[in-house]
Amino acid sequence: MGARFLGRHLPCSIGRGGITTNKREGDGATPIGAHRILGMMYRPDRMHAPASWAEPIRVGDLWSDASGYADYNQLVRAPYVESCEQMRRPDPLYDLVMVTDWNYPVATAGKGSAIFVHAWRKPRHPTAGCVAFSRSDLLWLAANIVPGTRLIVKP
Template identity: 65%
Template sequence: MIYSLADLVLTRRGLRILGRHLPCSIGKGGIRADKREGDGATPVGEHRITGMLYRPDRLAAPQPWAEPIRPGDLWSDASGDPAYNSHVRAPYPASHEVLRRADPLYDIVLVTDWNEAGEADRGSAIFLHQRRRPGFPTEGCVAFARPDLIWLARHVTLGARLIVRG
């Protein structure tokens, strides 16, 4: 496989981009090829960065294409729902994640195209975001220290490949 300098290459040891190594946390279920909703795994494969969300009350837009997270912004994790694995707005009665959190974990969110079609039980909300603390696993996302995430958000391009290797 040939990589571009702008590719994000993720292994269990961290993420490489533009010659830098960024330590990160992955899903508590490890890196898996058979990702399922609720398994806590980070899906193996080639994914694309399809968007960026950020908290405008906490920081400036890292990129001109970043979209603000507003009150009432949610992400559907209701497998089988027509809006599964997509950005939705409150009120939304099905299962979901709140994007505008009290903690800083979603101050910047890089959205991937994992299960963009919303296929039931394939998993949802695979994001790159801020970590809780070093070594603390995610529910399947990839999480970084805040300074590393800000650097990444300022350097990543829309459509960049996130290559996850097991």
Template identity: 60%
Template sequence: MSGVVSPDDLVLTRAGLRFAGRLWPCVIGRGGVRAGKREGDGATPVGVHRVVAMLYRPDRMARPAFWAEPIGLGDLWCDDSASPAYNQLVRAPFTPSHETMRRADPLYDLVLITDWNWPEAEPGRGSAIFLHQWRRPGYPTAGCVGFAPEDLREIAGRLLPGARLVVPEPLDGWRAG
């Protein structure tokens, strides 16, 4: 990881996510933090990741920030390493393996998309590294960083496009809980 950590960065620590002068409770991937992230390993990747987009469910919440875009009915995220659309937002109908962005549960009501392995995705390196709502405190994600819904909305309201999620190398191998 290169560069200096800025006060505007979101910095993952063993105690939570440090941002805006606060420590926010969060959960990480079931595979812990890993420098050698691979598709399906459930790990949160080490590195400096830019927040490149914010998506939200307009039927469930008000626009959280000026740059947030609504999640459409057919929005999907390709997680098929063999697809040319790997680690990209795609639209239904779409045959390769994918995640549905407009879910029945509230997990993706608000999603901050990082530039992990994006926009030029290396097959198998991992996809869909987001900041989103957690299922519950202490319950891991599939590699994303998860938050309480009210905390995620507050963080999203303070972020500007291009903010950095910093997952420090010393956390490599750490598993929460």
């Protein structure tokens, strides 16, 4: 699996559930389609801002995966009692995160949440549905994309 951008080929990982046209919350699949990058977030305690439009991930930042709630597939703040993901993870996977427009900013319950672009755990290791790159390739992408850049996932 790989990506192409500005003439470069970049190895990447996709979801453990493969790719799908019928994305569901928790299926581990990466949705097929042309997704826009709408946001970029980074850990300011671990790196400098990778782009002028990147926002810091703050202590207490979470991402809701609580399908059926008004804040489903949105950045939320602790304390939050519904199902969510920690944005400030102890590992480096979310040190730099690009937020796609998959089911965001207006979410349909159950259609999947937190479809991000982030660092891979190890080369080609599957994600929970995101697209992941090596840290060096992710940093290169962050320096070269703008809001609205397309991430195209093909069948």
